[in-house]
Amino acid sequence: MKEQADWDAAIEMLKKKVSYLEVSVKLKSEELIWALGEREYRKAHPPVQINNISLPTGSPLYFYCHACGHLAEEKPEDYTTAVKTHCALCQELEGIENGIYHRG
Numbered sequence: 724m725k726e727q728a729d730w731d732a733a734i735e736m737l738k739k740k741v742s743y744l745e746v747s748v749k750l751k752s753e754e755l756i757w758a759l760g761e762r763e764y765r766k767a768h769p770p771v772q773i774n775n776i777s778l779p780t781g782s783p784l785y786f787y788c789h790a791c792g793h794l795a796e797e798k799p800e801d802y803t804t805a806v807k808t809h810c811a812l813c814q815e816l817e818g819i820e821n822g823i824y825h826r827g
């Protein structure tokens with residue numbers, strides 16, 4: 724359990740990050756604050772992941788986000804398309820962060 728001061732510090736840090744992000748991508752700060760906060764929350768509260776190997780033949784397969792550990796995608800056993808490595812939220816944030824990174 725985090726202390727209130729820790730959360731306040733985390734929020735301040737997010738706000739700084741958001742103002743930096745805003746300049747580059749012009750997204751609404753509330754959305755980014757929410758998304759960044761949500762990712763931190765997800766990282767702190769990872770789900771119990773299903774081990775695909777333990778499932779019976781014919782079961783769908785579960786793939787988890789590399790960033791937050793939550794479900795990224797569920798696919799039929801005979802899937803042929805590429806597996807998503809990130810959930811929609813982290814995909815979005817990574818895109819923003821990488822965009823900034825590449826712009827230097």
Ligand SMILES: [Zn+2]
Pocket residue numbers: 765788789790791792793809810811812813814
């Ligand atoms: Zn994620």
